[in-house]
Amino acid sequence: xxxxxxxxERFFPHIWCSGCGHGTVLNVLIRVIERxxxxxxxxxxxxxxxxxxxxxxxxxxxxxxTLHGRALAFATGxxxxxxxxxxxxxxxxxxxxxxxxxxxxxxxxRNIDITAIVMNNRIYGMTGGQYSPLSGYGxxxxxxxxxxxxxxxxxxxxxxxxxxxxxxxxTTYHVNEAAQMIQKAILHKGFSVxxxxxxxPTYFGRKNRQGDAVDMLKYMRDxxxxxxxxxxGQNPELIERGVFVNKELPEYCSAYDEVIRHAMEGR
Amino acid sequence: MGGNLKFVQGNEAxxxxxxxxxxxxxxxxxxxxxxxxxxxxxxxxxKTGAKFIQMEDEIASICALIGASLTGCKVMTATSGxxxxxxxxxxxxxxxxxxxxxxxxxxxxxxxxxIPTRVHQGDVxxxxxxxxxxxxxxxxxxxxxxxxxxxTVEAFNIAETYRxxxxxxxxxxxxxxxxxxxxxxxxxxxxxxxxxxxxxxxxDYHPYLxxxxxxxxxxxxxxxxxxxxTGLYHDMWGFPSDDSDVVDGLLRHLMDKIENQAAHFxxxxxxxxxxxxxxxxxYGSAARSARHVVERRRRLGERFGLLELQTLWPFPHDxxxxxxxxxxxxxxVEMNTGQICQSVRLAVSRPERVFLANRxxxxxxxxxxxxxxxxxxxxxxx
Numbered sequence: 001x002x003x004x005x006x007x008x009e010r011f012f013p014h015i016w017c018s019g020c021g022h023g024t025v026l027n028v029l030i031r032v033i034e035r036x037x038x039x040x041x042x043x044x045x046x047x048x049x050x051x052x053x054x055x056x057x058x059x060x061x062x063x064x065x066t067l068h069g070r071a072l073a074f075a076t077g078x079x080x081x082x083x084x085x086x087x088x089x090x091x092x093x094x095x096x097x098x099x100x101x102x103x104x105x106x107x108x109x110r111n112i113d114i115t116a117i118v119m120n121n122r123i124y125g126m127t128g129g130q131y132s133p134l135s136g137y138g139x140x141x142x143x144x145x146x147x148x149x150x151x152x153x154x155x156x157x158x159x160x161x162x163x164x165x166x167x168x169x170x171t172t173y174h175v176n177e178a179a180q181m182i183q184k185a186i187l188h189k190g191f192s193v194x195x196x197x198x199x200x201p202t203y204f205g206r207k208n209r210q211g212d213a214v215d216m217l218k219y220m221r222d223x224x225x226x227x228x229x230x231x232x233g234q235n236p237e238l239i240e241r242g243v244f245v246n247k248e249l250p251e252y253c254s255a256y257d258e259v260i261r262h263a264m265e266g267r
Numbered sequence: 268m269g270g271n272l273k274f275v276q277g278n279e280a281x282x283x284x285x286x287x288x289x290x291x292x293x294x295x296x297x298x299x300x301x302x303x304x305x306x307x308x309x310x311x312x313x314k315t316g317a318k319f320i321q322m323e324d325e326i327a328s329i330c331a332l333i334g335a336s337l338t339g340c341k342v343m344t345a346t347s348g349x350x351x352x353x354x355x356x357x358x359x360x361x362x363x364x365x366x367x368x369x370x371x372x373x374x375x376x377x378x379x380x381x382i383p384t385r386v387h388q389g390d391v392x393x394x395x396x397x398x399x400x401x402x403x404x405x406x407x408x409x410x411x412x413x414x415x416x417x418x419t420v421e422a423f424n425i426a427e428t429y430r431x432x433x434x435x436x437x438x439x440x441x442x443x444x445x446x447x448x449x450x451x452x453x454x455x456x457x458x459x460x461x462x463x464x465x466x467x468x469x470x471d472y473h474p475y476l477x478x479x480x481x482x483x484x485x486x487x488x489x490x491x492x493x494x495x496x497t498g499l500y501h502d503m504w505g506f507p508s509d510d511s512d513v514v515d516g517l518l519r520h521l522m523d524k525i526e527n528q529a530a531h532f533x534x535x536x537x538x539x540x541x542x543x544x545x546x547x548x549x550y551g552s553a554a555r556s557a558r559h560v561v562e563r564r565r566r567l568g569e570r571f572g573l574l575e576l577q578t579l580w581p582f583p584h585d586x587x588x589x590x591x592x593x594x595x596x597x598x599x600v601e602m603n604t605g606q607i608c609q610s611v612r613l614a615v616s617r618p619e620r621v622f623l624a625n626r627x628x629x630x631x632x633x634x635x636x637x638x639x640x641x642x643x644x645x646x647x648x649x
Contacts, residue, residue: 008495011506044488046334057495057506062488064337065497065507066330067360073327077334077342080318081292082489103330106323256318263313 017214021198070099108162116157166192284419329357359398385629403525440552533583543572
């Protein structure tokens, strides 16, 4: 199917700034869903609040634009009651990991079969460029005019520690790789997290003198490397891309079906 | 009959009511004094193939409920004061997105952590105005276990009829006290099932286009109609809009469906209201003490009466106005600093005849406490 068959043209043009990486993620997501041949009515997109979260409304699936940080909790209620649906949760970094940090770790811990896509542009875009938990030390933002003294953390490490059974990272520069990661995540049975490093030229780029969108894409190309590459050995500062975790553990909905079976048998 | 007779806590009566109503999904977080509801449902729900989940907090609980409701489930959570505060965010979403759900608040003393194991009725106005923005809400309460059961069933019916969250405001005494409960037979109480859209696959379905009667037929997530749900002001497709006509129309719809329609059917009980010289207005466990005083006074030939409110919100102005018309004194009996008393004063003519008999120390108000107020009103000899 052509891409336009997956979107709600009625609701375009989208709200994203020119050069924003979120449109790339939308494109990648649609192509993965097409490649997998998923039925549009079998997909639920649940998003929170922020630039990234508007992705839900543009897609012609069952879509839910929820509360800031809470998307995974809404998604849990949907998935547990309709386990046959593919539930995908696109989130921003602030949405997923500041206000939604607790929901994020507990969704990971439960290993419920939901795919979380963290579109990490290291800034709050919709409210005008405040620092996020992933901005990191020394970053300029509208709420860090003298540069941020907050440390960031690594989404992939957090997700792995919290119990996610599939964890991967890519960037909006590496679109084919990003597509592979999202595809694997959707096919994975269990809680999957894909961090897609994304560019916000309007706020992050401008405030941190990273140039325009193309410059920022090149920056992501030059500061990342595949997991286990030789380059990482020579330059430990490089951010690794690829699949960090891919393991099997009891999936939450299936495990609860066992609870129902035990309860019905009176045990 | 024997098999249907139980001796239970109020929290268990609520569980029985929810199961009778067809509860499919419960999400909650442990909190005193509501925890028994979660514990009992963790055991009971999977026996019928329904589902229970303990979430990471009450914020997540209400969100999970809303998601589950969209898949077609009848849903409920149960909490108490601090948890009810956390629920306000999701409650507003359920109001805006018009998602049927039932939220039980077994009230304890507040503010803050307050007094977890003791009774208060301090969340009455929080139920009305706890979530931000202009909105309408339905809140029900009960003073005995048979009514806890009935109001729980009613809450599900109202939630489904009006596509709205419904708050059940019980209190610690009702939640933990044990008394008899007779379970009605299946079919004895009429149930409202969700109104599903008749729009066929391939035809444009408008999830937020009310029918002529104001109702909005739903389509389950996972069904043939794919639509958007949002907490933003939205058009008939559920897509965000800041068009002033859309914003105005939606807010009026959200208010009207409760204030003009649901308000037509307030639930209440009345005892000797027709000729009452002194009319008590009370609810929840406080109403038990008020009724005790009324019965005793009537035995002495004195014209006391009780209007026991079961619908607290939308506030039953008309009923209160009508029932208080002939009373010389109106005494609101409640366990807070006068939350319903305030609404009563607004509803009645000559509000100077409205008095408050309350107790706010975490102890159930007693008939003696109420008698003291009567003595103040009527003078010595009472």
